[in-house]
Amino acid sequence: MRYSYCRFYCLIVVALVCLNTLTVAQAADAQHHVVVISIDGLAAYLVDDPKVPLPTIRRLAREGCIVDGGMKVSDPSVTWPNHTTLVTGMKPGRHGVLANGVLVRGGIGVPVKIDSHRDQSDLVKVPTVVDVAHAAGLRTAEVNWPCTRNSKSFDDQFPDVPNALDYTTPRLRTELIEKGLLKDETHASFRKASIVGLDYVWTEAACHLIRERKPHLMLIHLLNNDATHHRRGPQSQAGYTANAYADMCVSRIIDAIDDAGIREKTTIILVADHGFTLTPKAIRPNVLLREAGLLKVEDGKLTQAQVHVIPEGGIGLVYCTNPAEAARAAADFKKMFVGKEGVADVLLPDRFDEVGFPHPREYNQVPDAILVAKEGYAVSGSVTGDTLVTTYEEARTSLGSHGFLAKLPKMNAMCILAGAGIRTGIKLPAVDNTVIAPTIARLLGLKYPDVDSKPLLEAMQTSD
Missing domain, CATH: 3.40.720.10 (Alkaline Phosphatase, subunit A)
Structure with a gap:
């Protein structure tokens, strides 16, 4: 029950x-x-x-x-x-707060949103x-x-x-x-x-x-x-x-x-x-996902997505909107980004214990993968632009950032x-x-x- x-x-x-x-x-x-x-x-x-x-x-x-x-x-x-x-x-994987709000999955093709207009009872488990x-x-x-x-x-x-x-x-x-x-x-x-x-x-x-x-x-x-x-x-x-x-x-x-x-x-x-640490550069993973046809943009805004990234400073939360395809899509995402400039790692659910997260099947706010930026690079949620790596000014990220994995001493x-x-x-x-x-x-x-x-x-x- x-x-x-x-x-x-x-x-x-x-x-x-x-x-x-x-x-x-x-x-x-x-x-x-x-x-x-x-x-x-x-x-x-x-x-x-x-x-x-x-x-x-x-x-x-x-x-x-x-x-x-x-x-x-x-x-x-x-x-x-x-x-x-x-x-x-x-840790957040237990108390339930993974972002500055509730991460709301909207169904197949619907981008995940952060809703910060929530009560304690909605946020904290x-x-x-x-x-x-x-x-x-x-x-x-x-x-x-x-x-x-x-x-x-x-x-x-x-x-x-x-x-x-x-x-x-x-x-x-x-x-x-x-x-x-x-x-x-x-x-x-x-x-x-x-x-x-x-x-x-x-x-x-x-x-x-x-x-x-x-x-x-x-x-x-x-x-x-x-x-x-x-x-x-x-x-x-x-x-x-x-x-x-x-x-x-x-x-x-x-x-x-x-x-x-x-x-x-x-x-x-x-x-x-x-x-805090300095992040004069930024990576825009959603740009590569757009070019691969995995998300759609209209008037500069994300409207549909099979896979997309929500930035959290030095990491990006990767969401695959079709649960039946999530494992494969996350693995494909890792192949797409590992080795790219500014990318330190991509964690799949089998490594989520390293950051204290449960499996996404156990808690639906949990992402399907985690993109980890190298120090000096912030993760941008921008869906426009032509390159993965750019300056923080063009990406509209911050010169200073947190959100990196907690094992980084500067955090x-x-x-x-x-x-x-x-x-x-x-x-x-x-x-x-x-x-x-x-x-x-x-x-x-x-x-x-x-x-x-x-x-x-x-x-x-x-x-x-």
């Missing part, structure tokens, strides 16, 4: 709550707080770059623990999948540590955290989705208008701000929530760093400026923790979702823990980002057992 997704999700939440050792009454009086700050795209190597002004971040590293060389992220090394890994402790914390009676909040739209597990939320203000908690939206941080309730006016302006609003919204609500678990996600690295590249003058601004935002959040009187009870977990993300319950002046060996959710659970006294890693006990002052 096949259960509906929503029913299955609810059953898992109930089971996890039953395992929890805290009663609702006990949790409501809990004194520990965890604030997770994610600076999108702050590669681990930037923390050690002397040209990057990061006084607050480096002070936290000295006062607490830093993962030496950075934290290994999950494949694909993009924003929504890795933010979901941070709060589930599972498993309960998050936030779901368990809220069910146990802890106060929770998020600002600009992906894959949280219409979640019932936040007392306050300002989610990272299109039309975010439409899904922001009404009382928080009203308070931000009263404070002059928002002009009105419309998303159109909010999005008129620059990405730096958006980070300012998100930072001040987080500071407001910390001061006024004192959430036990607070999630904050900042974006300007990522946007700047895409446009100008990491370790550029603009990139260094963005890094410095992110550090100032972290300082503001720490000030808010002090103002709330909870500094001695708060653990700060400072992370990124992925690293490693910053990871620093400091504050209540954390040891001082410790450098930790490399870890996967699946450690963050169980570490949060451990700090808050929650049971959250079904994860891919154990809590980061070596960072904590006491451990069993």
Whole structure:
């Protein structure tokens, strides 16, 4: 018998709550707080770059623990999948988020689309540590955290989705208008701000929530760093400026923790979702597929496809729209592209365990093959043009990219823990980002057992 997704999700939440050792009454009086700050795209190597002004971040590293060389992220090394890994402790193949939205297969000949206008229940197949914390009676909040739209597990939320203000908690939206941080309730006016302006609003919204609500678990996600690295590249003058601004935002959040009187009870977990590398060139696999008659283009747009590629920065997700022909079509795709300039590899489903993906028959969002670009090349989704390889300007990709396989060291993300319950002046060996959710659970006294890693006990002052 096949259960509906929503029913299955609810059953898992109930089971996890039953395992929890805290009663609702006990949790409501809990004194520990965890604030997770994610600076999108702050590669681990930037923390050690002397040209990057990061006084607050480096002070936290000295006062607490830093993962030496950075934290290994999950494949694909993009924003929504890795933010979901941070709060589930599972790789994307388990939690279900493989892109910045739901990958929708439309049938034979119909190109796959990414739909980012989706609720958490559509995107995430498993309960998050936030779901368990809220069910146990802890106060929770998020600002600009992906894959949280219409979640019932936040007392306050300002989610990272299109039309975010439409899904922001009404009382928080009203308070931000009263404070002059928002002009009105419309998303159109909010999005008129620059990405730096958006980070300012998100930072001040987080500071407001910390001061006024004192959430036990607070999630904050900042974006300007990522946007700047895409446009100008990491370790550029603009990139260094963005890094410095992110550090100032972290300082503001720490000030808010002090103002709330909870500094001695708060653990700060400072992370990124992925690293960055330069990609001055791009490969356009859909151009070769068009020339081979495997997809059709009208007025410069993809209209039909037997096989096509959705770009994810340094990789491309290859979809074969006819399930009966998928295995053969994927094998033919590999023969077509292996050995081409800019192509490092093509993974077929028999190698998907290397990236933590299930077989596409087990989960229909999974691609039928994965195109892996060489470092220095981004994958473009463009269906126009005459050559496979071109400049990033012509392909309309970015000078800086992520999305490469997580085994590339430049994809490693910053990871620093400091504050209540954390040891001082410790450098930790490399870890996967699946450690963050169980570490949060451990700090808050929650049971959250079904994860891919154990809590980061070596960072904590006491451990069993």
